[in-house]
Amino acid sequence: MYGLRDFPIFNVLVDGVYFTKLLNAADLSAQKLDYLLLSRIQRRISNDRFSIQLALDYIQEVKTKSIEPLADFDKEAALVYSRLDQPEKAKDSYMKYRESLLKLKSEGKHVDP
Secondary structure (H helix, E strand, C coil): CCCHHHCCEEEEEECCEEEEEECCCCCCCCCHHHHHHHHHHHHHHCCCHHHHHHHHHHHHHHHHHCCCCCHHHHHHHHHHHHHCCCHHHHHHHHHHHHHHHHHHHHCCCCCCC
């Protein structure tokens, strides 16, 4: 049996109301785009260090679970690193984002700028 301390807790702001979502590592309801959305929401809610670090934690969670490279997550990571005053990591993430877009474009897929 799991206790609450065994689950990561995600607070999501929807229409000004916080909802708490409990997930564990085996829960498939938290897809990659959920983490991207959580990161974007967290980054836009507040510009304090805790919120920005939480946004980065969501991105890193996906990167550890994902097999293929994810262009949107590299872009989000670059924005978060910029806010954390880590320009080298931001630059690296932007370059990974650019490379991912070029790869997708070379494969004939539509790429939004």
